[in-house]
Amino acid sequence: MPDTFELGGKSFTSRLIMGTGGAPSLSALEDALLASGTQLTTVALRRVTPGTAGSILDLLNTLKIAVLPNTAGCHTAREAVRTARLARDALLTDWVKLEVVADEDTLLPDPVELLDAAQTLVADGFTVLPYTNDDPVLARRLEQAGCAAVMPLGAPIGSGLGIRNPHNLELIVRGAGVPVILDAGIGTASDAALAMELGCSAVLLASAVTRAQEPARMAAAMRHAVTAGRLAHLAGRIPQRFHARASSPGLAESPAF
Amino acid sequence: MTATRVQVVVNGQPESFPADTTLGALISRLRPSRTGIAVAVGDDVVPRAEWDDRPLRHGDQIEILTAVQGG
Numbered sequence: 001m002p003d004t005f006e007l008g009g010k011s012f013t014s015r016l017i018m019g020t021g022g023a024p025s026l027s028a029l030e031d032a033l034l035a036s037g038t039q040l041t042t043v044a045l046r047r048v049t050p051g052t053a054g055s056i057l058d059l060l061n062t063l064k065i066a067v068l069p070n071t072a073g074c075h076t077a078r079e080a081v082r083t084a085r086l087a088r089d090a091l092l093t094d095w096v097k098l099e100v101v102a103d104e105d106t107l108l109p110d111p112v113e114l115l116d117a118a119q120t121l122v123a124d125g126f127t128v129l130p131y132t133n134d135d136p137v138l139a140r141r142l143e144q145a146g147c148a149a150v151m152p153l154g155a156p157i158g159s160g161l162g163i164r165n166p167h168n169l170e171l172i173v174r175g176a177g178v179p180v181i182l183d184a185g186i187g188t189a190s191d192a193a194l195a196m197e198l199g200c201s202a203v204l205l206a207s208a209v210t211r212a213q214e215p216a217r218m219a220a221a222m223r224h225a226v227t228a229g230r231l232a233h234l235a236g237r238i239p240q241r242f243h244a245r246a247s248s249p250g251l252a253e254s255p256a257f
Numbered sequence: 258m259t260a261t262r263v264q265v266v267v268n269g270q271p272e273s274f275p276a277d278t279t280l281g282a283l284i285s286r287l288r289p290s291r292t293g294i295a296v297a298v299g300d301d302v303v304p305r306a307e308w309d310d311r312p313l314r315h316g317d318q319i320e321i322l323t324a325v326q327g328g
Binding site: 019020021022023029042043044045046047048049050056057067068069070072078082083085086087088089090091097099206 | 268269287288292293294295296297300302304305320321322323324325326327328
């Protein structure tokens with residue numbers, strides 16, 4: 001039976017959501033997206049400058065990857081709500097990765113503004129996917145507000161520090177009735193595998209791939225890591241033990257020569 | 258007396274247009290294709306169906322956005 005990922009009423013076979021920021025070129029990004037196997041990928045909204053072409057949209061369209069606009073750069077609920085509404089009009093999707101960050105040094109979510117924006121956008125008919133702190137209480141509040149998923153950070157955006165508080169992530173997963181998507185902080189494949197082992201439904205990452213020395217190769221690594229972590233989660237790991245437990249039969253139990 | 262030109266701000270830049278200019282005409286100057294862009298005046302998104310009927314008004318703060326790599 002296929003292990004599909006249900007999100008916002010849609011069904012995905014890939015559990016790796018990609019971002020497009022930080023890629024050295026559009027062709028490097030294309031190679032990375034293909035290698036990642038992603039079916040859902042974020043874009044940002046910025047001012048049109050004369051002559052700019054919609055090349056990222058063309059690329060995602062060609063690759064048949066669904067587009068997920070974000071509200072990156074917004075610091076208040078008001079800005080984020082406006083950006084989400086603009087994205088809906090520009091991209092003809094009511095899905096939004098909701099980001100409301102507190103400051104440029106940490107890029108940490110501002111929980112008060114985030115919840116405010118989430119409530120407004122849910123009421124406005126959006127499928128809201130909020131980038132949130134690794135706070136189980138805030139995750140619960142976002143779910144109660146009607147968000148389609150919660151997307152806690154493992155570590156600050158672009159830091160590559162991995163999952164700094166695995167226990168909080170487990171608490172969020174344990175308490176959530178919507179998919180939990182690890183968003184931000186992934187540095188390498190083992191981080192993505194850990195997120196999935198801890199019970200996340202998917203992983204969202206960008207920098208770890210786009211800023212790797214070989215983005216396409218790292219994208220393939222992430223694809224396998226997410227699959228491996230998911231399989232390990234479903235399989236049920238052995239309990240950790242203080243002492244060894246032999247995996248070969250003891251001499252007394254085995255037939256003598 | 259009707260002013261012959263309107264002063265607006267487009268993506269942060271003060272600009273001046275003939276008084277009968279519509280939002281649609283302004284957008285066409287920036288981009289030949291209307292795919293993948295959205296427009297707000299102040300806090301309000303102006304749906305694309307209304308662009309060609311919406312005249313520029315003095316003091317409009319217009320934001321014209323499109324998707325870029327990010328996130």
